[in-house]
Amino acid sequence: MADQISHWIDGKPRDGQSGRSGPVFDPATGQERARVAFASAEETDAAVAAAASAFADWRNTSLTRRTQIMFRFRGLLEGAADEIAGIISSEHGKTKPDARGEVQRGLETVEFACGIAQHLKGDASSQVSTGIDLMSIREPLGVVGCITPFNFPAMVPLWMTPIAIACGNAVVLKPSEKDPSAANRLAELFATAELPDGVLNVLHGDRVAVERLIEHPDVAALSFVGSTPVARAIAEGGTRHGKRVQALGGAKNHMLVLPDADMDLAADAAVSAGYGSAGERCMAISVVVAVGDAADRLLPKIQERIAKLEIGPATNPAAEMGPLITAEHRDKVVSYIDSGVTEGADLVSDGRGITIPDHESGYFVGPTLFDRVTPDMKIYRDEIFGPVLSVVRAEHFADAVSLVNANPFANGTAIFTNDGGAARQFQREIEVGMVGINVPIPVPLGFYSFGGWKASIFGDHPIYGPEGIHFYSRPKVVISRWPDPIHRGVDLGFPQHGK
Numbered sequence: 001m002a003d004q005i006s007h008w009i010d011g012k013p014r015d016g017q018s019g020r021s022g023p024v025f026d027p028a029t030g031q032e033r034a035r036v037a038f039a040s041a042e043e044t045d046a047a048v049a050a051a052a053s054a055f056a057d058w059r060n061t062s063l064t065r066r067t068q069i070m071f072r073f074r075g076l077l078e079g080a081a082d083e084i085a086g087i088i089s090s091e092h093g094k095t096k097p098d099a100r101g102e103v104q105r106g107l108e109t110v111e112f113a114c115g116i117a118q119h120l121k122g123d124a125s126s127q128v129s130t131g132i133d134l135m136s137i138r139e140p141l142g143v144v145g146c147i148t149p150f151n152f153p154a155m156v157p158l159w160m161t162p163i164a165i166a167c168g169n170a171v172v173l174k175p176s177e178k179d180p181s182a183a184n185r186l187a188e189l190f191a192t193a194e195l196p197d198g199v200l201n202v203l204h205g206d207r208v209a210v211e212r213l214i215e216h217p218d219v220a221a222l223s224f225v226g227s228t229p230v231a232r233a234i235a236e237g238g239t240r241h242g243k244r245v246q247a248l249g250g251a252k253n254h255m256l257v258l259p260d261a262d263m264d265l266a267a268d269a270a271v272s273a274g275y276g277s278a279g280e281r282c283m284a285i286s287v288v289v290a291v292g293d294a295a296d297r298l299l300p301k302i303q304e305r306i307a308k309l310e311i312g313p314a315t316n317p318a319a320e321m322g323p324l325i326t327a328e329h330r331d332k333v334v335s336y337i338d339s340g341v342t343e344g345a346d347l348v349s350d351g352r353g354i355t356i357p358d359h360e361s362g363y364f365v366g367p368t369l370f371d372r373v374t375p376d377m378k379i380y381r382d383e384i385f386g387p388v389l390s391v392v393r394a395e396h397f398a399d400a401v402s403l404v405n406a407n408p409f410a411n412g413t414a415i416f417t418n419d420g421g422a423a424r425q426f427q428r429e430i431e432v433g434m435v436g437i438n439v440p441i442p443v444p445l446g447f448y449s450f451g452g453w454k455a456s457i458f459g460d461h462p463i464y465g466p467e468g469i470h471f472y473s474r475p476k477v478v479i480s481r482w483p484d485p486i487h488r489g490v491d492l493g494f495p496q497h498g499k
Helices: 042-059 063-079 081-092 097-111 157-164 181-192 208-217 228-242 264-277 292-309 327-342 397-406 420-429 465-471
Strands: 003-005 007-009 012-014 023-026 030-038 123-128 132-138 145-146 170-174 200-202 220-223 243-249 253-257 286-293 346-349 368-371 390-392 412-416 434-437 474-482
Touching: 007 042, 007 181, 007 346, 012 397, 023 081, 042 145, 042 170, 042 200, 063 081, 063 097, 063 157, 063 181, 081 097, 081 181, 097 157, 097 465, 145 208, 157 170, 157 181, 157 220, 157 465, 170 208, 181 200, 208 220, 208 228, 208 412, 220 228, 220 264, 228 243, 228 420, 253 264, 253 292, 253 397, 264 286, 264 390, 264 412, 286 292, 286 397, 292 346, 292 368, 292 390, 327 346, 327 390, 397 420, 420 434, 465 474
Parallel strands: 003 030, 145 170, 145 220, 170 200, 220 243, 253 286, 253 412, 286 390, 368 390, 412 434
Antiparallel strands: 007 012, 007 200, 023 030, 123 132, 132 474, 346 368
16 A cells, blocks of 8 residues: 655644545656645645644744754754655655755755844834934744745755744645655654744645635745746736735746857756756756857767766666656657657657666656757747757857847856856846856855746745745834923824934
């Protein structure tokens, strides 16, 4: 019998009561390894109620106490990093080094949250008017719903929950139902770190839980990472119900390669950023824009590297790229490759039909490379979210910049060049939220913030870092005057500063 994955509500596991559940597969074998409970609206209400009850005390918990808990959690998380990486690999399929790196990037945000006392400092001005002092402070929002994607089952929850909790909020975390176990393990570690019951709740399920979080009157804010259509729907629904929303959507990340670039460096970057985690990253490079004659020199180097990649399960220590998350997603990615061939792109490397010995039922697609892709093709327009890299040829630098700026997605981009002037012009003219110069995946460290532009984000705040603090707290201005011996009497005039 498959393992049962339960919710985590009010500090302890809670079995599902809805009668609904979903399968959790090992993508490397295609075998069902567990069943995860799917929450009903009533179970969602119970998680929100637990969070709301805990918030009343947690918001008044001292910054010192919150900091101590966060430091303890950080130590526990570091100690459990290999264990959590194993959980990720078994349910997502990514290789162990990739999963371990995911946990490390999450740790960066926890370390940032450990400095919460510094980040929540307000401002104060004395004697702004006679006998009047003015200060601004930041206060928590209340109950926050965090809805996270399958591709980073530990990192994205760690981008949200530590900052939300450190700011004094209570959280209902709804991870992806495809790989839910990492979220439960994080909740257990928080509990061991002595986080009070109910401050962090993990609710599993599908759109029933999400839609209830969107409409629930006691949920003050929603954080989301996922596809653009869902991000837009959550932003619109959450705003309609009076909630603060940050919703990060999809991407189509372009990497420009100029003719003067170090082609070995560019080829290493294109393969690493295009095929890492089987392309299931919102910051994956999916389009290489080769300017001038760059493609003729770059493509053979990319092909050479693709041919050497080791594809296999996470249990193979030599594996560099694992399977896709589900059979349905594998089939969807294969359909995009079919579409690219039909529409006339040159298929340089074909990842269809790959089989891994002893894992023939796994959801594997090999590294796929197209050349001479044009913007009207489906493989260019859509976010494939798989190991498919497209090369678009541009005659001039200006053409390449215009191509990127015309794309509705604007999550990340990169340029590879040895020309400092071209790099500086690129970073100023490009209309994308995160820019790499000779860096293929420009994901900022935890003390900065992550967020794209245009259809890659909805809401005013990027995720984690300083913007995370601003999202999970709100400003309050306090103007105070203490009575003095001389009472001034009634004055119906509009208050005038300086008097």
